[in-house]
Amino acid sequence: MSSIYFIFKRELKGYFSTPLAYVFIVIFLFLSGFMTFQMSDFFRAGQASLASFFAPHPWLYLILASAVAMRLWAEERDSGTIELLFTLPVTLTQALVAKFLAAWAILGISLALTFPVVLTVRYLGSPDYGVILAAYLGSFLMAGAYLAIGACMSALTKSQVVSFILTVVVCLLLILAGFPPVLDFFTGWAPAWLIEAVSSVSFYTHFDSIQRGVIVLPDLVFFLSLIVAPLYACGVILEMKKAQ
C-alpha cells in the first residue's frame, strides 16, 4: 500500500515540477469555459442546468486525457527508468495503480477547479445539485476510462507522440460508436442486437445518462470496466515489452 502512495506522490510531483500540469489545467479550464459559454446555448436555454458544461467533456478528454496519459509508460520505457522501478521492491500492480491514480488526480484537480461554473448557475437560478454531483462523478469516471486506455497505449510504445495518437484514435472510436450518423450506418441492414452492442460501447451513450443525473449500475460498471480492463492489458503489455 505504502509503495503505491510513494510512487503516486513522486508522479504527481513530476507533473508539477514541469509546466505540464499547469499548462494542462489552464487549457482544460479555458476550453471547458469556452465550450460552455460560447459554443453552446448555456444562457439562451434559460435553465439552471450544467448540461451544456458537461456535454463537451467526451471531446475535451479526447485530447487532454490523451495528453496526460501519453507519458505514463512511454517515458519510463524510453529513459530506462522502468528497470529501476521494477527492480525496487514493488509489484507490477502497485506501480500500475499508482501511476494511473497520479494521472487521474491531475484530471480530478482540473475538474474540481471548474467549480466557478457551479457558482454561476447558482447565482442565475436554483440548480439541482444532485444532478450536478452525478454529472461530476460521471465525468470523473469517464476521465479515468480515457486515462486507462491512454496508459495501455503508452505501454505499447517508447514514443509519447505515438502513444498520444493511438489513444486519440481508440477513444475517438469509442465516442463515435454512439453517434447517430454511425448508428444510422448500421440501421436498415444490421440486426438490432448489433446496433445495440455498437452503441453500448460508446462513451457518449453512457455519459449522457449520467450527466442527466441518472446513475444506474450498468453505466458505472461500464466505466469501471473501461478502467480496469485497459489497466490489466497495460500490465500484460508491460510484462511483455519492458525489456525491449
Place this chain on the structure above:
Amino acid sequence: MNMIETKKLRKVFGPIEAVKGVSFRVDKGEVLGFLGPNGAGKSTVMRMLTCFLTPTSGTALVGGHDILTDSLAARRMIGYVPESNPVYGDMSVVSFLRFIAEMRGFRGAEIERRVASAMDTCWLDSVRGQIIETLSKGFKRRVGLAQALLHDPEILILDEPTDGLDPNQKHEVRTLIRRMAPDKAIVISTHVLEEVEAACTRAIIIADGRILEDKTPAQLLARSRHHGAVRLTVVGGGLAGVERALTELRNVSHVETVDSTGVTAHLAVFPKPGNVISRDVIALAFEKKWKIQDIHVETGDLNEVFRDITTKEGVHS
C-alpha cells in the same frame, strides 16, 4: 556465505536464446567480474537476478530467496545499477534519493540519515539540490550508485559501472567497490579488462549465453602466452649474441625480438611451460655484463586471454 546461486538460468527472446543455462555462485566477500563481448548475455543474466526479467527456465537464489517465488524479498537484498544508469532526471538528487529510501521501506528520520550517508559515500553533497538532468555524466553515475547503496544491501549488482567515466572517476568507483567488498557479494559486468584485475576476486567469461571460464584473474592471466615471460631492454651491440645466449638457457623455449633500433633492443624471453626463468636471465645478464636498461616479468595479457577464449570456441560465427 553463499549469497547468489543461479541454477541453469535460461532466457529466450522470441527466436533468440540469449542465455543458455548459466549456473554459478557468488559468496560474501567476493567481487565477481562478468566479462564477455557485447551481446553475450551479461545484462540479461543481471536482469534476471534483479527480477526485472523472468527466466524462461531455471532459477536463482538471491540471499536465499528464490527469484521466481519470492521476488520482492530477493529485490530487497539487492542494490542494482542498470546498464545505462537510468535515474529520474526531473528530480533533484536529494528528492530522488528520498524517493528510493521510501520505496526501500525507510520511514521518518531514518530516511534523512540514509540519504545523507549515501550522498556522503558517493561524494554527492555538493550537488544535493541540483536537478539530476543537469548533472554531468560522472555525477549521474554517482547518483545511480548512491541509489543502489542507500539500503546498504548485502548484494550489489552493477552493470558496467564505469562505462563512460573519465580515468579519475573510474578510479573512484573501483576504490569504492574494493572498500565495500569485504561485507558484500558484488557482481560487476564490464568489458574493460583492467577493471577485472583492479577490482575483482573472480571472473566469469561469458559468450553467446554460456559460461566459458570461471576463474580468478590470476588464473586467467596464467593462460596468457606472455605469462611468466621476461622482457628486457638491452643497450649496445652484439644483439645476435644476446639472443643466442638467452635461447641456450635451459628453461627457455624461445626468444622474440619485439623491437630493435640497432642501439637498443627489446626482447621477450618465453619460458618452457611451468618454469620460472627470471633468475636465470638476470644471472646470465650479470655474467655477460650486458647493459640492461629495463627488465620485468610479464604477468600476462588479459585482453589476449579474453580474445583467445571468446573467439576460439567458435562463438563468433
